[in-house]
Amino acid sequence: MDVGIGIPNSIPGTPGGRMLEWARRAEAAGFSTLATIGAVEFPTYEELTALAAAGAVTERIGLLTNVLIAPPRSSAELAKQAATVDQLSGGRLTLGLGVGWRATDYQLTGRDFETRGQRFDAQLHELLAAWRGEPLVEGSRPITPQPTRPEGVPLLIGGNTDAAIRRAAEVGIGWTAGGLPPDTAKEWADRVRTAWHEAGRSGEPRLVALVYFGLGDVGQRARDYALDYYGPMGTEVANMIADSILRDPESVAQTVGAFADAGFDELILDPTVADVDQVDLLADATR
Numbered sequence: 001m002d003v004g005i006g007i008p009n010s011i012p013g014t015p016g017g018r019m020l021e022w023a024r025r026a027e028a029a030g031f032s033t034l035a036t037i038g039a040v041e042f043p044t045y046e047e048l049t050a051l052a053a054a055g056a057v058t059e060r061i062g063l064l065t066n067v068l069i070a071p072p073r074s075s076a077e078l079a080k081q082a083a084t085v086d087q088l089s090g091g092r093l094t095l096g097l098g099v100g101w102r103a104t105d106y107q108l109t110g111r112d113f114e115t116r117g118q119r120f121d122a123q124l125h126e127l128l129a130a131w132r133g134e135p136l137v138e139g140s141r142p143i144t145p146q147p148t149r150p151e152g153v154p155l156l157i158g159g160n161t162d163a164a165i166r167r168a169a170e171v172g173i174g175w176t177a178g179g180l181p182p183d184t185a186k187e188w189a190d191r192v193r194t195a196w197h198e199a200g201r202s203g204e205p206r207l208v209a210l211v212y213f214g215l216g217d218v219g220q221r222a223r224d225y226a227l228d229y230y231g232p233m234g235t236e237v238a239n240m241i242a243d244s245i246l247r248d249p250e251s252v253a254q255t256v257g258a259f260a261d262a263g264f265d266e267l268i269l270d271p272t273v274a275d276v277d278q279v280d281l282l283a284d285a286t287r
Contacts, residue, residue, distance in 0.1 A: 001256070001259065001260040001264055001265060001266060001267060002032035002033065002265060002266040002267075003031060003032060003256060003266070003267055003269065003286050004031050004032045004033030004034065004035055004062065004064065004266055004267070004268040004269070005026050005031045005033070005034065005035070005268065005269055005270075005271070005279065005282060006034075006035045006036065006037065006066070006210075006268055006269065006270030006271050007019055007022055007023060007026075007034050007035065007036055007050060007051075007054060007271075008022060008271045008273075008274035009036045009037075009038065009044055009045040009046075009047060009050040010036070010037050010038060010039070010042065010044040010045075010229065011225060011271065011272070011273065011274045012042075012043045012225075012228075013274070014045075014274040016045070016053075018274060018276060019045070019050060019053070019054065019274075020053060020054065020057050021276050022274075022276055022279055023053075023054035023057055023058050023061070024057055024058065025276060025279040025280065026058075026061060026279050027058040027059070027060055027061040029279055029280065029282075029283035030283065031061060031279075031283070032061070032062055032266060033061060033062035033063070033064050033094075033266065033268065034051065034054050034058070034061050034062070034063055034064070035063075035064040035065070035066040035096075035210070035268045035270065036050055036051060036064070036065050036066065036068070037066060037067070037210075037270060038065070038068055038069065039069065039100070039102055039105055039229075040069070040072055040102070040104070040105040040108045040109060041102050041104035041105050041108060041232075042229060047065045047068050048065065048068070048081045048082065048084075048085050051063040051064075051065070051085055051089070051093065052084070052085045052088055052089070055085065055088055055089035055090075055092060055093075056088070060092075061092070062092050062093075062094065063085065063089055063092045063093045063094070064093075064094045064096055064156070064208075064268070065094075065095055065096045065097070066096040066156075066158070066176055066178075066208070066210055066268055066270075067096040067097055067098040067156075067158035067159075067176060067178070068095065068096065068097055068098075069097075069098060069099065069100035069102075069105055070097040070098070070099070070120055070123055071099055071100075071106070071111060071116045071119040071120050071123060072100075072105050072106055072108075072109040072111045073109070075122075075123045075126035075127055075130065075136060076126075076130065076136055076143055078123075078127065079126070079127050079130035079131060079143065079144050080130075080143055080144045080145075082095050082127070082147075082153045083130075083131060083144035083145045083146070083147050083152075083153060084144075084145060086145075086147045086148055086153045087145050087146075087147070087148060090148065091147075091148035091149065093153055093154075094153070094154045094155075094156050094173070095127075095153050095154065095155055095156065096155075096156040096157075096158055096176050096208075097120075097124070097155060097156070097157060097158065098120075098157070098158035098159045098164070098178075099116045099117055099120050099159060100116070101233065102232060104232075117163055120167070121163075121167070124155065124167060124170075124171045124172075125171065127152070127153075127155070128151075128152055128155075128171065130142075130143055130144050131144060131146075131147050131151075131152030131153065132152070133146070154173045155171060155172045155173060156168075156172055156173055156174055156175065156176050156206065156208060157171075157172040157174075157175055157176070158175070158176045158177075158178055159178075160177070160178070160180065160188060165188070165191055165192050165195045166195065168192055168195070168196070168205060169192070169195035169196045169198070169199040169201060169205070170199060172205070173205070173206050174192070174205035174206030174207055174208065174265075175188070175189070175192045175205060175206075175207060175208070176207075176208040176209065176210065177189070177207075177208070177209040177210065177264075178209075178210050179210060179211070179212075179241060179244070180209065181244075182209075182255070182258035182259050182261070182262045183258075183262070185209050185259070185262060185264070186262035186263065189207050189262065189263060189264065192205050192207065193205060206265050206266070207263065207264045207265050207266075208264065208265060208266045208267075208268060209259050209264050209266075209267050209268070210267075210268045210269075210270055211244070211246060211255055211259075211267065211268075211269060211270070212226065212241070212244065212245045212246065212269075212270050212271075212272050213245060213246040213247075213252060213269045213270070213271065213272065213278075213282060214245050214246070214247060214271070214272040214273050214278070215246075215247065215248065215249070215252070215278060215281040215282060215285065216277070216278075216281055218272070218273045218275070218278075219247060221272070221273050222242075222245050222247075222272035222273055223242045223245065223272075225272045225273065226238065226241050226242035226245060226272060227239070227242050230242075245272055246269070248285075249281075249284065249285035252269070252282065252285040252286060253285060253286070255267070256286055269282055269286075
């Protein structure tokens with residue numbers, strides 16, 4: 001199983017230069033992927049901009065939005081942004097997408113929250129059409145650079161819903177589990193595999209998971225970040241996520257092993273503090 005690391009684009013107060021140093025260290029440490037999370041209604045760095053910059057200071061490491069909330073953006077701008085990063089990075093981008101849970105993300109961008117699922121279904125097909133050079137409105141010309149792969153930028157679908165499983169099986173390269181414990185994630189992954197084969201897809205879906213970490217003497221800072229970011233979900237959920245943060249090398253090693261045993265292809269360990277020594281501490285814990 002591959003092990004990737006999140007970039008601290010969502011941690012308030014992170015200097016831009018520190019994210020670039022984080023990217024360099026992550027590649028040098030051998031991580032498979034640099035990943036982002038994001039929300040409109042939080043002081044995050046925009047995900048594709050951050051990954052374009054990270055790609056410019058690295059050569060090998062994969063780039064993943066895990067996940068980018070797609071329906072608040074137009075299909076045209078998202079297709080163009082993703083194809084741009086794909087080309088600039090030499091084909092290292094995987095576009096992890098979901099519908100999200102923050103109603104304010106939609107209010108801030110003038111989109112309808114209640115119809116986000118239907119919009120996302122249409123949007124996935126519009127992205128693929130744009131990358132094939134097809135017009136998104138009658139009479140328009142191609143709008144994106146040609147992606148590095150004929151099929152376009154790979155799409156990884158996030159979300160713990162029946163609809164997310166269907167989308168992964170229909171148009172994605174696989175599914176990404178956000179914040180689920182290994183046993184629960186495995187149950188969902190088994191459903192994804194079943195849906196994949198029932199849809200007549202060849203091969204196997206790519207399965208990715210995310211967990212949070214904060215190593216060393218950062219306990220309260222790590223917890224405060226999780227409570228802040230997930231506070232709108234309610235106190236109970238925010239505390240549950242804060243309690244799940246991996247705090248020591250033994251917990252990291254155990255969790256990596258559990259997701260490998262569950263059949264996942266990659267585990268992304270997402271930071272809760274932006275100290276660059278977290279990259280080296282995590283590398284030591286996962287060797």
